[in-house]
Amino acid sequence: MSVNDHSNITILKEIAELLNEETEMIPMLNGALSKFLNGTKFETGWIFFINEKGKSELVAHENLPDALAFNHCQHLSKGGCWCVSRYRNNELRKASNIIECQRIEAAIEADIGDHAGITHHATVPLQSGDERFGILNVATPNTISFSDEELELLESVAFQLGSAIKRIYLTKQEQEIALVQERNRLARDLHDSVNQLLFSVTLTARAGIEMSEQQEIKETFKEIQQLTQSALTEMRALIWQLRPKGLESGLIEAIKAYAEMLNIKLTVNVSGVIQFPSRIEETLFRITQEALNNVRKHSGVQEAIIYITVTATDILLVIKDEGRGFVIDPELSIPSIGLQSIRDRAIAVGGTADWVTEIGKGTELLVRLPY
Template sequence: MPTNEQIKQLQTLKTIAEKLNEANDMKTMLEEVMSELLPLISMDTGWIFLVDKDGQYELATDKNLPPALARDTKRPMCEGVCWCLNKYLDGRLEGAVNMIECQRIEEAIENNCGETNGITHHATVPLKVGNERFGLLNVAATNKTHFTDEELALLESVAFQIGAAIKRIKLAENEQSMALITERNRLARDLHDSVNQLLFSIILTARGTREMSKDQEVKEMLSYIQELSQEALHEMKALIWQLRPQGLENGIVSALKNYSNVLGLNVTIEVEGNVDIPAKIEETLWRIGQEALNNCRKHANTKDSFIALKVKDDQVVMKIKDKGCGFHYEPGVALPSLGLLNMKERAEMQGGTFHLESEVGKGSTVRIEIPIKE
């Protein structure tokens, strides 16, 4: 017959499983599970590292870190490497194990960085499902230097559930992304079939009525309506392309060339290296290129622009340059428009950098550098 302690553990495991199954937000899920897990196994402290395919890690959640590790906004937990991460990255960490010592704690003690609350060791468990690995679960307690097989088995069970939940959330995010693309395509079709055709009809009607009219004032007004409608049609075509970039399936170069034709720009494109770019980076470059070409059309007072795309040394560099009117800009100061700020943020979201050069009368240059992650 199960003991009261065993019944309590089963109830807690049930609560953890329910939270994992219901969660849709990664951060909230990990925080809630950690709060339930530590009392279950009588631990004081815990933390989770999420690790990407390139070995870059982030402190996803933590509970009751000692002051020596929590100092400077938890900087000791966010920098450098440690023994458990090295084992994980080397492929030597297959299941729950006892760690002899915590390297981060040891370094904190050596450097006299603050109170460690008597923590010297921790258990570590990989978060994985099948062959997919997502990170590490670590737990520790004051003066605890060894974890029983029962404790490690329990940790391994919870870690597997966490890994399965992470996988589920990632799949859901991918589904949402696909749903967004589908909705963009639907909206683009609707705009093309309704508003686009309506504007074209207004242009034809204005042109025909102007040719039949003998009143000069009416002719001028109809010419103005025709010009406005033509401009609106250009804007609508550009919007449709932003929603559904026809040609991106043939690569970023084709998409940018086609979009420049839609805007009525003369664009020269030079390519260096293999342009087989990951889809997320390709879409980022596409969105940045759209904004830069729109700026050229609307503000540069020139129809000529130059695009250079270079892939080398695990990074892609895109430069978009025009010889238009330019503007005064000093590096290091705030960007002068929301569009430029959006370009910068898009590049930085992919771990890249954004550079802007512009001078009155000498045009503008936007340079994007993004690392390519396999």
């Protein structure tokens, strides 16, 4: 066994140990990339995740020269390049030398920092079985081409990374399934116990109104009935939030059913095809739920309009009411937990959420989600 063979086995072993220990995607990718660069002649590297539509995202990088790191890696993050194009066309099957890289060339031409002799790179797909996740690129100063041995080592690391990425995705899916099961259990418990108790109280209060002859007692029972009815509506809304009934029939039908339960007259306008991943669909539904709850509780009106526009890369959701509106002070944080929840949900999937509102002129919620 040569010295290089022994060194390569050591690198692969160290990377395997790190991959087995890490449970979070980005720290895992950065850690593995760092170990690989420290143990080889490669000096810089970066990883793109590429989705089914071919959209690439720079998710990890290590030891980039100034020209590539400039302005949050703008030249690596944007524009076309040969390796991503080959990957999209399913032509990138193994570790390969890149003859030229448009992104590196653009960074050098822009003259926004030292490129440290990085002009070319090697690339390899990240995959596990038939599932593909993206590409790993590595480079060395003043190096145009890498040896077969270096490319074989790169391919071995890519194989390890692909398996680890698959494991983390599976773990996340299992966690999401467990969370859904727990939500369903809690929703059943609330429906079977608290919901039934509140319903019983409303019936008791109604009977008390009919049986009492004193007006003061009748008014007391009426107040109990109204308060309990409000609590019952809140409870049903909470159960919906835990377990969104109707999503199996489609997002729009679920939104309409939820609005009907809240006694909100809802107009829905859709542009484009409603067909996107389940996580995005549930995020849209949860955001719409919270927005409709805000309309019911705070707007002073019982009507709202929803616009959903689907493009090739984004979903735009607009929810408008003609209610009392509110004041947003830029010096203060978001004025309610409900609004913060909407923004948090949007950010969690890489989107944005903003409001346009004014006292007496209603509220308009603007949500943009990538998919």
